[in-house]
Amino acid sequence: MFGHLTIAVIFIGGGVAVAIPxxxxxxxxxxxxxxxxxxxxxxxxxxxxxxxxxxxxxxxxCPKIAVDKKAGWTLSKEDPSQSYPACCPQPVPPKNGNKKSS
Structure with missing residues (x-):
């Protein structure tokens, strides 16, 4: 989220004065x-x-996440091209459908 900064520009005697934040x-x-x-x-x-x-x-x-690797769970990699917190690693279930996590 980008904030909006207001900078005043004042014309004084033909010159320009800029208010510094x-x-x-x-x-x-x-x-x-x-x-x-x-x-x-x-x-x-x-x-x-x-x-x-x-x-x-x-x-x-990103928060630290633990997964049950013995049950086949893994973590996705960080993806800085995505917005925070969607860019954080996420649990990935095993391919065999076992959804047990620790």
């Missing part, structure tokens, strides 16, 4: 400016970042 309320990463509380998926990652202000952000990754 308060750094305590923003994060700048990969050429994007996010407001405090905005969420986004970092490029090439299966995660969700949240701007906490002061150019800092927290990152939430």
């Amino acid at each position: 308060n750094p305590e309320e923003t994060c700048v990463t990969n050429g994007h400016i996010y407001e405090k509380g905005d969420k986004w998926q970092p490029l090439g990652e299966c995660a969700e970042a949240t701007c906490t202000g002061n150019n800092d952000y927290s990152k939430l990754g």
